[in-house]
Amino acid sequence: MAAIDIAGVSTTYPNGVRAVDGLDLRVADGELFALLGPSGCGKTTLLRTIAGLEPAAEGSVTIGSRDVTRLPPGARGVAMVFQDYALFPHMTVAENVGYPLRVRRAPREVQRSTAERVASGLSLSELLDRRPGQLSGGQQQRAALARALAVEADVLLLDEPLSNLDARLRLEARTFLKRLQHDLGLTTVFVTHDQAEALALADRIAVMEAGRVRQLGTPREVFQRPSDTFVANFIGSTPMNLLDAVVRDGHVECAGARLARVPHLASGTGVIVGVRPEYLRVDEHGITGRVSIVENLGVTSLVTLECAGGALVSLTVPEQDEPALGRSMAVTAAPGRLLLYAAEDGRLLDSR
Amino acid sequence: MRAADRDAAGLGPVRAFGFLAPALVLIGVFLVFPALWTLYIGITDYQLTGPAAVQPQVVGAENFRTALADPLFGNSVRLTALYALCSAVIGQNVLGFALAWLLRPVRPGLRRAVEGLVLLAWVLPGPVVAYLWFAVLSRDGGTLGLLLDRPATAWLVEYPMASLVVFNIWRGTAFSLLLYTSALAAVPPSQVETARLLGANGWQTVRDAVFPHIRGHVLTNTLLISLWTANDFTPFLLTAGGPNHESEVLPVLIYRQALESGQLGYASAISLLLLVGNLLVALVYLRLLRRRA
Numbered sequence: 001m002a003a004i005d006i007a008g009v010s011t012t013y014p015n016g017v018r019a020v021d022g023l024d025l026r027v028a029d030g031e032l033f034a035l036l037g038p039s040g041c042g043k044t045t046l047l048r049t050i051a052g053l054e055p056a057a058e059g060s061v062t063i064g065s066r067d068v069t070r071l072p073p074g075a076r077g078v079a080m081v082f083q084d085y086a087l088f089p090h091m092t093v094a095e096n097v098g099y100p101l102r103v104r105r106a107p108r109e110v111q112r113s114t115a116e117r118v119a120s121g122l123s124l125s126e127l128l129d130r131r132p133g134q135l136s137g138g139q140q141q142r143a144a145l146a147r148a149l150a151v152e153a154d155v156l157l158l159d160e161p162l163s164n165l166d167a168r169l170r171l172e173a174r175t176f177l178k179r180l181q182h183d184l185g186l187t188t189v190f191v192t193h194d195q196a197e198a199l200a201l202a203d204r205i206a207v208m209e210a211g212r213v214r215q216l217g218t219p220r221e222v223f224q225r226p227s228d229t230f231v232a233n234f235i236g237s238t239p240m241n242l243l244d245a246v247v248r249d250g251h252v253e254c255a256g257a258r259l260a261r262v263p264h265l266a267s268g269t270g271v272i273v274g275v276r277p278e279y280l281r282v283d284e285h286g287i288t289g290r291v292s293i294v295e296n297l298g299v300t301s302l303v304t305l306e307c308a309g310g311a312l313v314s315l316t317v318p319e320q321d322e323p324a325l326g327r328s329m330a331v332t333a334a335p336g337r338l339l340l341y342a343a344e345d346g347r348l349l350d351s352r
Numbered sequence: 353m354r355a356a357d358r359d360a361a362g363l364g365p366v367r368a369f370g371f372l373a374p375a376l377v378l379i380g381v382f383l384v385f386p387a388l389w390t391l392y393i394g395i396t397d398y399q400l401t402g403p404a405a406v407q408p409q410v411v412g413a414e415n416f417r418t419a420l421a422d423p424l425f426g427n428s429v430r431l432t433a434l435y436a437l438c439s440a441v442i443g444q445n446v447l448g449f450a451l452a453w454l455l456r457p458v459r460p461g462l463r464r465a466v467e468g469l470v471l472l473a474w475v476l477p478g479p480v481v482a483y484l485w486f487a488v489l490s491r492d493g494g495t496l497g498l499l500l501d502r503p504a505t506a507w508l509v510e511y512p513m514a515s516l517v518v519f520n521i522w523r524g525t526a527f528s529l530l531l532y533t534s535a536l537a538a539v540p541p542s543q544v545e546t547a548r549l550l551g552a553n554g555w556q557t558v559r560d561a562v563f564p565h566i567r568g569h570v571l572t573n574t575l576l577i578s579l580w581t582a583n584d585f586t587p588f589l590l591t592a593g594g595p596n597h598e599s600e601v602l603p604v605l606i607y608r609q610a611l612e613s614g615q616l617g618y619a620s621a622i623s624l625l626l627l628v629g630n631l632l633v634a635l636v637y638l639r640l641l642r643r644r645a
Contacts, residue, residue: 014459053545074551086542090564099560103552151550 002064002077002154002187003029004050009059010211011042011049019045021211022058027204030185032178034202036192038234042211043191047157050189051080063155079148080157083164085140087132093119093143094128100151118146122180138169145180156181158190162197174200195235199223207231225339229346232274232339238302241280241313243273243287244343252340256308257287257330260338260352270343277302279337280315286332287313291323305329394621400614408617415621425622427597428605429629432582435516435601440581441574443521448528448573452536453558467529474526482589485519489590512591512599519590520581528573535569536562568641575637579630602626 004027011020019042027033035043048054050061052073060069068076079100087096095102097119098111106114119125122142132140141161148156161177162170178201181188192198198205199219207215207222207230215227226232232240245254247269252259254273265271278300289305292312296302300316303323307313315331323329338352361368394415398408419425451470455463473481488495491506508515539562547561563570585603587593593600593608600608602622610619 051549053548073545073549078549080546080549082542082546084540084542086540086546088543088560088564091560100550103547103550103556147550 003027003031004155004187004189005060005062006046006050007060007062009046009049009061010057011045011054012057019054019211020049020056023211023213025206025213025216027187027189029187031187032181032201032203033187033189034192034198034205035189035208036195036198036202036205036234037208037214039193041208043193043208044159045211046208047080047159047189047191050155051078051157052076077154078157079151079153079155080159081141081144081148081161083160085132085144085164087140087144087147089132092129092131093124093135093146096132096143097124097128097146097150099147114150115146118150119143121149122146137165138173141165141173142176149184149186154187156186156188158188160192161190162192163194170197177201196237199235207234224337225348225351226274227348229272229274229341232341236276238277238297238314238316240274240276242341243311243313245271245273247271255287255289255311255313257285259286259333260340262340262350262352265349271349272341272343272346274339274341275333275337277314277316279334280313280331281334282315282317283330283332286330288328288330289313291325291327291329294322294325296322303329305331390620390623393617394624396617398617398620400611400616402614404617411617415618416625418618419622419625424597424600424605425625428600428602431513431598431600432602432626434513435520435584435587436578436581439517439520440524440577443517444524444528444577444581445570445574447521448525449532449570451525451529452532453562455533456536467526467533470526470529472526473523478586479589481519481523482586485515485522485590489515508591509595512595516587516590516599516601520584520586523586524577524581527577531569531573532566535566539565571637571641575634578633582626582630582633 004025006023006025006027009020009023010018012018021042023042023046025046035046037043045054049056050063052068052071056069060067062068063077066077087093088099091099094112094115097115101111101114115128116125119128122145124139124142124146127135127139127143132143135143141164158177162173165173174197190201192201199222202219204216204218205222206213209230215222215231217225222231223235226235226240229242232242243254245252245259247253247262247265248267250263250265250267251261252271252273259273262271287305287307289307289311291303292306293304294301295304296319297316299319301319301322302314302316305313305315313331317323333352336351340349340351341347342349359365359368363371393408395410395412396408397404397411397414399405451466455466458466486508489507491497491504491509493503494505494507496507497503497505543561543565544557547557552560582601583603584601585607587599587601588604588607591599593604603626606619606622606626609615609622
């Protein structure tokens with residue numbers, strides 16, 4: 001068990017690309033931590049830098065109280081599960097799980113008994129003598145997890161842990177992973193590009209872009225108060241409404257409607273109004289527009305309104321209240337759910 | 353299967369054969385006929401000169417019996433096996449793999465430079481490199497003698513087989529290097545990285561994370577280079593089989609029997625025996641390869 005301290009870490013590839021750029025991060029002991037971002041944001045490189053597979057060009061990585069920056073991967077006390085699980089195809093599940101002990105030259109019986117003990121915790125006992133090729137995707141993942149746990153490392157790293165599973169299995173595996181991590185209390189960092197996965201699994205999330213952390217917080221914080229428009233856009237299964245607006249006479253005006261009172265902002269200031277479709281509700285006054293598209297999401301429907309000036313505003317309504325196309329509707333944000341971003345740099349200014 | 357399924361081009365068997373004919377003629381003239389001809393003269397007393405050159409007599413299995421009883425033939429079989437084992441199966445294989453493995457993390461420019469240098473030994477014509485090595489190993493001011501401060505050592509006379517083995521490793525490693533370089537590129541990086549993360553050392557990583565993925569490549573490579581080495585005639589250019597038959601591998605023996613002693617029939621019989629030996633080796637490799645699947 002150990003915390004991870006990343007201080008001023010930069011990782012540069014031979015072609016000069018700075019994949020991680022002067023990054024500071026602390027992952028607490030026992031935490032389930034997500035590195036989230038679009039592809040190419042440096043999240044996998046950061047994970048590999050923690051593992052020691054990429055050398056840090058600058059800065060230091062500390063695990064527990066040990067500075068591991070210059071240590072080789074095998075000496076860092078980290079275990080990692082790759083996206084493709086990387087089970088050795090010619091070994092049985094038992095041999096794979098016992099492999100960390102085999103390289104340390106533990107006796108054969110110890111290898112086997114450890115493999116049996118770890119595997120039983122992941123309901124793999126029946127599969128010990130199969131080869132990876134004879135396992136389903138979910139079983140392969142559990143076998144790879146078992147092998148990582150057999151290392152008895154201080155830190156577990158997971159690269160896109162759910163992306164090789166089909167959709168149905170992904171939900172099961174997500175719940176399973178979360179329970180396993182809570183039971184073990186093992187400091188775990190995982191990488192994902194899927195915001196729903198990060199929200200559901202993680203205790204805390206670092207949203208990354210271009211080698212830097214854009215926002216660090218709990219799933220609730222990241223979802224409800226994205227610190228800038230990049231994060232606002234990236235998080236949420238239905239994209240957040242981001243509407244150009246101006247401040248006039250102490251009020252935000254957007255798409256022909258007067259929204260919130262902002263007494264501290266000067267008239268003429270450009271702002272961006274951010275509000276999630278889930279937090280908009282039908283009202284008599286507010287932003288008015290015509291229903292142009294209705295998309296059924298199952299329990300709810302996503303309604304897109306075309307407003308004055310061509311702005312598009314989306315909201316979700318219960319599926320039984322689906323409005324007719326072309327109907328005029330007015331919507332307002334639930335209290336506290338309206339976010340204001342600065343127009344010039346996209347930083348969060350305020351919420352109303 | 354209906355005829356139309358097999359005849360996709362709609363040519364009919366006669367015209368289809370017309371397209372195959374040129375290739376078949378070439379194969380027939382340059383491969384099948386010489387092979388059958390060798391088989392035929394292997395059972396005759398055909399000679400380069402004299403009455404038996406004009407009217408060879410069929411002597412049946414006499415040549416084969418002579419060969420199997422001939423101590424020179426046994427000597428050559430032993431030397432050929434030694435030559436193939438030391439220079440190809442062990443030398444070229446291990447050195448080629450080691451170079452490919454060590455060059456993996458190296459900058460692409462440097463890697464290509466090393467590959468180019470190694471490849472140079474492979475693409476240069478045999479007589480040219482043989483002459484170069486002759487100069488290196490010569491008794492009279494040879495480079496190796498000067499380097500080791502043993503100027504009057506006749507390496508090719510005192511250590512003929514060792515010289516040949518070193519020469520053939522130098523000459524043939526390029527093929528193994530290139531083959532293993534591409535084989536290693538096909539090993540999933542996550543396998544190697546997993547082994548490193550689990551604390552495996554270099555040898556354990558190769559054994560557990562790399563070798564199982566390239567087993568087929570290893571067998572194919574070993575088969576090819578051992579057959580090439582067994583059939584290699586370049587030793588003649590360096591030692592001509594000497595001194596006193598100490599480096600007389602089978603191709604050299606065949607050449608000397610055929611063209612120096614003029615025993616064409618006998619040499620053909622030995623060629624056939626070499627072919628049979630090669631086939632047996634190939635069968636063993638193929639058996640090993642199939643067991644993988």
